[in-house]
Amino acid sequence: MRLVVVAAGFHRVRMRGKQHIPSDPREAPVVVMAPHSSFFDAIAIVCLGAPSVVAKADTARLPFIGQLINYTQPVYVWRDDPNSRQNTIKEIIERATSKEDWPQVLIFPEGTCTNRSCLITFKPGGFYPGVPVQPVTIRYPNARDTVTWTWEGPGALKLLWLTLTQVHSSCEIEFLPVYYPSEEEKRDPKLYARNVRDVMAKALGIPVLDYTYDDCRLIARAKQLGIPNAAAAREINEIRGQLGLERSQLELHLAAQGVQTRSRWVSGEEFAQRLGVPMDQRSQRLFDIFVQRSSGLVHFPDYLLSACFLSLQHAPLSQLLSLAFKLYDTNRTGRLNIKTFEEVATRCLGLTPEEAQGTFRAVDLDEKGYITYDEFTSYAQKKSDFSFIFTSDGSHKPKTQ
Known part of the structure; x- marks a missing residue:
């Protein structure tokens, strides 16, 4: 030695x-x-x-x-x-x-x-x-x-x-x-x-x-997937716990409802109001992590996606992806065009914009100009590159090509 x-x-x-x-x-x-x-x-x-x-x-x-x-x-x-x-x-x-x-x-x-x-x-x-x-x-x-x-x-x-x-x-x-x-x-x-x-x-x-080691692993996973503000994942989770959001699971409920176009960008007061928490140092810090400096506003779908990732960190990624489709579906039609799918894929699947656009075209063979969650998962089940989405998820079993 x-x-x-x-x-x-x-x-x-x-x-x-x-x-x-x-x-x-x-x-x-x-x-x-x-x-x-x-x-x-x-x-x-x-x-x-x-x-x-x-x-x-x-x-x-x-x-x-x-x-x-x-x-x-x-x-x-x-x-x-x-x-x-x-x-x-x-x-x-x-x-x-x-x-x-x-x-x-x-x-x-x-x-x-x-x-x-x-x-x-x-x-x-x-x-x-x-x-x-x-x-x-x-x-x-x-x-x-x-x-x-x-x-x-x-x-x-x-x-x-x-x-x-x-x-x-x-x-x-x-x-x-x-x-x-x-x-x-x-x-x-x-x-x-x-x-x-x-x-x-x-x-x-x-x-x-x-x-801790678990914090490092959580941050690394968030960065790998492209989750918004991945580097601050531990701090975000800690503040959510202090505000009782982790326990109430309100963010999962809000994500399931989706976010309409007119309410995607929020101020500090509206941010706290939607989450049902007081506007104090904790909620202000949470707001500051996600705020866009140019506008002084937070893109609310990005915050909810990050919160859902933390709430579902031990669940299959398909659950988070299902919520992401609703979060970035501005018209609540269940359909994503190429631009909104790119938002989901780069923030939730770790794809580059080019990879996201290529995947969209591969799914949208009929050239309808949109895809649904079911259409994407049906395609992803047949591709080994996307098998990580369905890990331990009994409702989606990867198929061999």
């Missing part, structure tokens, strides 16, 4: 602080490392003496490296398994409190890669045992950043190539003093996780941000 690190160009891995190697298995059995920003963070596994790692199950399938990680007796997380989270916590607790001579458990509590500009929410799994942990920070003080592997940006192979083209790359690992939890922190793993994160953020000199 050390040869792999050197071959990757990391000739200098600087170690700071003192690594706590417990003589008693129950003394600091968990190592908490952050920020997690790259697959190159595996360097820490080498430098810490190959502790057991908590990693997603896909890691085991990596050529060569996956087999090396298997030798550390890892705890694998199966993200597609609804019971995986509880099983992972149970395994960490068993190892952390066991009298057996288990290796220390290394966790990256952020649960996903970030760009190292902040520390996002720590998952509490590694803090449930209530045992002392050793926080460890990792930095890459290089002139050029060729390691950051996040939701948006270069892929793994490109980053590996860019790193290999450097004369050398540096990595810095710092061991912070062992953190001993208070009785309150032992009872509250989330509090324990927050306090450890604060200590590590202070050592790194960066802020904390209450984003």
